[in-house]
Structures are given as structure tokens and as C-alpha cells.
Amino acid sequence: MGSTIAAHDPGAARPAATRSGVIPATSVPQLPGIDVSAYQGNVNWAGVAPYIDFVYIKATEGTYYTNSYFAQQYNGSYNYGVIRGAYHFAIPNNSSGTTQADYFIGHGGGWSSDGKTLPGALDIEYNPYGSECYGLSQSSMVNWIWNFVNEYAAREHAYPPIYTTTNWWSTCTGNYSGFAAYDPLWIANWSASGGGTLPNGWGYYTFWQYASSGSLPGDQDVFNGYYSRLQALATNG
Template identity: 35%
Template sequence: MTALALSTTATVATAAPNPAWPRGVDVSSWQHQNGASIDWNAVKAAGNSFAVIKATEGTTYTNPHFVADRAGAQAAGLVVGAYHYAKPALPISTAVDQARHFLSKVGDTKTPGQLAPVLDLEITGGLSPADLTAWAQAFLREVESLTGRPPILYTYRSFWTDKIANTSALAKYPLWFAIYNENPDPGWLPGGWQKWLIWQYTSSGSVPGISGRADVNAFCCGPADLAASADGTRDEIAARYAAEPLLHLSLGAPVRAEGPAGGGGRWQPFTNGLMFWSVDTGTRALFGAIAQKYLAYGGSNGSLRRPLEDISWTSAPEGLQAVFEGGRIYWHPALGAWVVRGEILNRYLALGGSGAWLGLPVSDEYDVPGGRESAFQHGKLRWSSTTNQVTEIREPAPPPAVP
């Protein structure tokens, strides 16, 4: 991982991480200079437990040694992983292109003994902090959607604080943190991270089996943790479904296996609902009329985007609600299921939501001259496209036809 090494040449790595933390190396074509090969059996015999190998860069480069190095490391008994060296650029969609190129070369990672795919982010490509954050999010979400695994993010402190404005938007992704200090631990973490998964503590390690210097890493925080992280077979949706028998009653049986979801994540349909997983949202369950309404709105590909919570009770008796990135769905047995979103939702919640004078919604949002409107049990909320303000209309709405 070149840029980091160049940016920290004044630091000599003398750190002595906890010996209980498994050690590992990361390599690229730089470890094959002048035709040198890697003796992976020697790497393993030297006490290393894992190896992460550069697979791709941008959308055109593939490490010519990737396939052989991964096979050699696996044959030697090492846990393996693969990383992509990011080349951020506009438009943001280039992140998706790079993620797909990366995964096309890496292949299936949902097997035992493989770490999740890694995004190596250490250059800006001239992007602003906001655009760089969006670019990284797009890459990571595409990887989690296509693999069902929480991808790992590699970076270093000064890059995160100086180039991406110390954003905490990516703090739910496992962190591979690079810092070459003289301490037995990495020290404070940027970007809202509370813990690290891998610590690259030197770029000048001498590793038997590898010519020249190599990056050396520690894994937090023991062999069992490494084994768990390398279990690519784990299915977050299936794991929650198996652990909570009550979900069997509300959701019914699976209709098919999980698959990619729009916006980043995975989803699986059941006979009476669906389950959704992403790194940002965790695993969420929707059932009944709320699930049907959500799918009618396009699921995570639609305006509601991804679910943020399980279904919960409203303040109104017998009412249920589900919270999404782009709005909410409310349901009542006498009223049906309806969507509230945007500025109308913000005003509705500010007024007290379902427990206040408006009551529950009795319509989806609809067009009116100059804006949009939603009807509730005891009034309406109307949004003006001219002023971006929401007006309260205190008049009872007609009883709805339950959808």
C-alpha cells in the first residue's frame, strides 16, 4: 500500500503489538520485483496467520500475481483476503464500476478462510471530502450488496482527518488502520471508529519467504476473532431468523435465498414479509401490509430506500409503523397502510406524530396545486413547492378505503 509508506517515511516502526494478536502480511506486485516469488510456507512457518493480497486498482489494473499468491497462501494454511486500491473520480458511479471490477477478479468470497473484501482508500483523486465520502460509500455498498459481507476499509489517520474531513459516515465498516508508531497499540482512531480490526504497524517488516520489506499487521484480538472474521459463509439474515423463533410466526417461511438489494445491502422475501440487511442498518424485519406497501413503493430501490428499524407500535392504539431512510409507513387495521415522507413527515413528527391531534394517516402523499398533500384522521398537511413550508389544515378527512 504505497501512498501510506511514502507519507510516513520519517517514522521508524519499532512497535511491539500484543503477541496474542495474530500476525499477517499484505502484499502486491512490489513483493515480486525482479521476478522474486513468495515462499508462502515460510511465511506461515514464521508465525503469520493471514495474508491480504492486492487484487485490483481502478477499473483496468489486475495484479498479475494475485491468483497465484492467493492460492499459495491458502495452500500454506493462511487465512486470505483481497484488497482494491481505490482511484476515486467523478462521477460517483465510478466507485460502482471499480467495485464490480474488483469482485470480478476476486470471485466468491463467501467461503471459509477468507476475510471480507477490502477497500484501500488513501488518495482523493481531487475529490472534495463530501464527494470522497459519497464515493467510498458507493463502493462499499456495492460490495456488501453483491457479497453479503461487511467490507473492510483500509486508511490512515492523517488522510482521514485532513482529506475526508474526519467523517464518521463510514464508522460502521470494519477498520484496517495503518499507523507506524512506537506504541503497543494504534492509539486514538479517527472518523468515529471505536475499535480496529487490523492494524498495519510497519511497512518495513522482514518476513521469511518474502524478498525485501513487507507490510506487517496485527489482527484484533485473537485467533478466534480471526477465524470468525474469515467465516465467509455467515448469512446475517439467516442468522437472525434462526435465532428468533417469533420471526417465523410473523414472516412465515423463506420464499428464496437472499440476494442483492438496491442502495447497499441484501434482502430476502418470506411468505408474509421480508428481511433486509446492510452494514448501516443492521438486519430488519417487515411483515404484513407494511411489507406489501414497502414493496409496492419499490423496496430499497424506491423513494423509501432502506429500512432503519423493525416494525414497532405507534402512539395510537393498534397502530404499527416502520421507519425508513426516506420516510415512514403507518398501518392500522381500520385504516390500512400509508406512506408519509419528506417535509410533510418532518412536520407531522414535530406536531407529535400519531399521538397528536392529526391522528394516523389515511392516504399516501398526493399532488395538489402548487405542492403535495397528505390526509390524516383529523386534518391534512400541505407542502408548498414555492415556499417549502408545510401548512396544517384542520378538517376531518373522509374515511379511507383500506388498501
């Protein structure tokens, strides 16, 4: 997650001068979390769990990839009391949004209202394998995302958070605002305080990926709110 940002959006990827794992003060708590993938391998949850409130774990990509470390990362974090969720790396020119939502759900991306499982997230960003917007027009990209979102919501009864950057969203969706009424925003910006300028429609972020590395494994994130609100998201409240 976020591996394409440095190459495509240097402004968002440039660390702030004061970035050292310390989150700028805001009017509400910024709860610490991380996101991990197979790159991190088996995570030492006994050592990590005391320092985070949540984690997102890569489950799938397109319709051809599953994270071989997913079970250890997903179940291990849960066993140590961390609120966890899965994410899907979208490859819109591989197959439809509906097909990829089904693949994601079938390989660890499902949701349950147990207070410890966040709705599965859609990671949609710069294409690591080709053209920035996967060869789709802005309207086609919006339709692809709607197909993913609607299929996930219909099957899991929760809307998926959307992870993206403002630059990619503006370029590839035309800065479309329609998802803000349904999907929590997970903004990636490693330079601007407070997540920077957000995509159209969202007045605030729910999650902010503020650094690609830090004292904990994986990317460094925060949840924008009190712990009770993180629990509410985990119960679709």
C-alpha cells in the first residue's frame, strides 16, 4: 500500500521535516495504527500490539494474488486485541469491480460485526504495472469503483473505506465526490500536516497514512477520532 506514491506524487511522498512518528496535534485524538502486507512477513504482534489500536492487512490484488502471510497477520493481530481489517489492491484493468469485490470477500476481506473487524478497504491508486489510470476514462473509473463498493456493501452490509491520494483521485476520477456519502476516506499523504487537501466531497479523513515507514512495521497510520468511534466503525455504527 502506497508503494506507487513516491514515483507518481513526489509532493505527497516527501516526508515533513518534523516527521518522526509524532502526529501533529488536532482537535480530536489521532489513534495509532499500521498497514502491512506480505512484505512485512510474520509480524511480532506481542511486541507491536501495545503500540497500536488498529491494523489493515493486504489480503488480495486483482483476481490473481493473495497474501501468503495473511492468516498470521490477520488472526495474530486479532488475538492480541488489535482492531483489524483487510484491504484489496485494485487492478481495474484486470477485471470488473464486482468480480474483484467477490474475490476479496472470498479471500479474507469479509466483515463481521464483532467490534474487532473493520470493513474491508479498497486500495485504489497509481498503477504499478502501466498507465496511471489503468487505461480507464474518468467515468469508467468511477463506474468501476461503484461496482466494487456496491457489491461489497450488498454482500457484507458495510461500505468499504477507500484508500487513495488526492492527486490520483483528481486525475483518474475527475475528483468525483459521490463516494463521500458512503465510504470513509483513507488518505495517503506523507508530507502535509493533517492529511493535506482531501478529494472532493470528503470534509475530513477517517484514516490518514502519514508515513511509509517508522518505528513499527509497515506504513504508519492514524484513525481520526476517539477509540469509541473506531469501535463503532468496527460494528458498522
